[in-house]
Amino acid sequence: MGEFDLIKRFFTRETEAQPGVPVGIGDDCAVIAATPGMQWLVSTDMLVEGRHFLSTVAPERLGHKALAVNLSDLAACGARPRAFTLALSMPRVDEQFLAGFARGLFALADAHGIALVGGDTTAGPLNICITVMGEAPAGTALLRSGGQAGDDLYVSGTLGDARLALEVFRGTAVLASGEDFELARRAMECPTPRVALGQALRGIAHSAIDVSDGLLGDLGHVLKRSNLGATLLADTLPRSALLARQPLALQRLCTLAGGDDYELVFSAPATARAAVQAAAAASGTPVTLIGRLEAEPGLRVLDGQGQVLPQTPAAFDHFKS
Amino acid sequence: MGEFDLIKRFFTRETEAQPGVPVGIGDDCAVIAATPGMQWLVSTDMLVEGRHFLSTVAPERLGHKALAVNLSDLAACGARPRAFTLALSMPRVDEQFLAGFARGLFALADAHGIALVGGDTTAGPLNICITVMGEAPAGTALLRSGGQAGDDLYVSGTLGDARLALEVFRGTAVLASGEDFELARRAMECPTPRVALGQALRGIAHSAIDVSDGLLGDLGHVLKRSNLGATLLADTLPRSALLARQPLALQRLCTLAGGDDYELVFSAPATARAAVQAAAAASGTPVTLIGRLEAEPGLRVLDGQGQVLPQTPAAFDHFKS
Secondary structure (H helix, E strand, O other), X not given: OOHXXXXXXXXXXXXXXXXXXXXXXXXXXXXXXXXXXXXXXXXXXXXXXXXXXXXXXXXXHHHHHHHHHHHHHHHHOOOEEEEEEEEEEEOOOOHHHHHHHHHHHHHHXXXXXXXXXXXXXXXXXXXXXXXXXXXEEOOOOOEHHHOOOOOEEEEEOOOOHHHXXXXXXXXXXXXXXXXXXXXXXHHHHOOOOOHHHHHHOOOOOOEEEEOOOOHHHHHHHHHXXXXXXXXEEHHHOOOOHHHHOOOHHHXXXXXXXXXXXXXXXXXXXXXXXXXXXXXXXXXXXXXXXXXXXXXXXXXXXXXXXXXXXXXXXXXOOOOOO | OOHHHHHHHHHOOOOOOOOOOOEOEOEOOEEEOOOOOEEEXXXXXXXXXXXOEOOOOOHHHHHHHHHHHHHHHHHHHOOEEEEEEEEEEEOOOOHHHHHHHHHHHHHHHHXXXXXXXXXXXXXXXXXXXXXXXXXXXXXXXXXXXXXXXXXXXXXXXXXXXXXXXXXXXXXXOOOOOHHHHHHHHHHHHOOOOOHHHHHHOOOOXXXXXXXXXXXXXHHXXXXXXXXXXXEEEHHHOOOOHHHHOOOHHHHHHHHHOOOOXXXXXXXXXXXXXXXXXXXXXXXXXXXXXXXXXXXXXXXXXXXXXOOEOOOOOOOOOXXXX
């Protein structure tokens, strides 16, 4: 099967033209209609086998995750997803892999009403690069730099299950049952991008970021860009019942330095507590108050007794760990 | 050097904020201002070592080419380039490579006033994925599907030097001197995207495509999408003085099935000949009349005596050749 047949078979859909996309796959460029008053938001993520996913992952989950991690970036900025491109390098044409990958990819795309508008396929080591485009009313994008001293700090959903799965794969943690492992593995392989929450927080949150490299590291980006410090209450960090059954040190590692959580960490003024909870309810996404932004530089992580935790796990770095 | 240091050192620029890009590198998404009345055009290309470039290519040229092939897609649609993202997978942090790559990349970006607005870097086999975004007035994008029977067919610049270099690398062609080889190699490694010509042809050309997989194959896409046939005059295909000195069979192979030319093939009504020449002159890009679109299906390639050439080289396919 050649490149063009492959694109046609797996990535060109029989459905009618997508609304707002006058020209989709099949020309030199896609053409996307702009909505008056909106700015464009763009993000790109590249996934490499053995680095971002294991060779054992189900193709359907990989298709889901490749798009999910990109949608999570749009969510963190409060953007409405519009379109995405997919570039795929594969050692050979594996039809079973491609069918599963496309199924997972399009299921998530359809859930968000977002169109695959272009791409590229080539022979080479397995590599998946997706670029997403979205839009938000001019000047309303949530940014890392918008934090203000005194802001409440929140996180969506729960943290740490993806890291827990990674520790099991690494052999440094053991879970009580296969069901427990499947729960953790599902968190790692099938993250939920918080797209509705991000949009609901526009005009309410001062700053936001998605947790892809671990809470401490990602929050650090907000602090640096906002020129602030923070206090984080380690024991308030939301975690699944599964993670809550693990040893405390493992819970702390997973919640503080998890990575692959794809939850939103955001800050909002204390006067907006009701608005934050309304946004959470409207988007069907739980949020938890986990600390506060402060003028004093540095990140202070406190335990339940108000004691500063002596050491904090480092953020994940693709060229370091 | 970690991922964040690497991005900061090589891909974050000291210059002031780019106009029209309120948020560039450093947040979850870039934010790009939209121009009222414009549609968005998007394209993505992935380059893999050994497939799209040789390991011996100078990093500066690779940086140039990775962006050039993407700009060429915008050119083929008549779009004005606005912004691009870069995702880069590398086996290790090679500072000399990165410095050269960034130099070539930004030199071309600056020449077109286009901003690098985001990206991703990761460890893995060498892989470069760029996504470009541009804009054009609503409804004016040049498409493969717009060809009309009776249209003149044109190509910009010259064809075949890149393929000539490939044949030398493959050992199937020998050039008279090292200078000749450098000329051909430069065509392969440093293509010029015809961005100004593409924009000048809006409202004049009926259809356009860029030649990335070889003239015959790419023209075939136009014929299929426009539901037309064509006659092509093989001996009129523009070629460099270097290629014109090679055996006729090699000239035909290189001009008809070159690939990596990144010239524009476009069609325009015969009544627009003066307008086409004016667009070529205004953009400083030579164009040559090479044939005609016809209602009769199929592609007829004629030699100087009007005889149909018996066989035509196949288009390049990344999963076939």
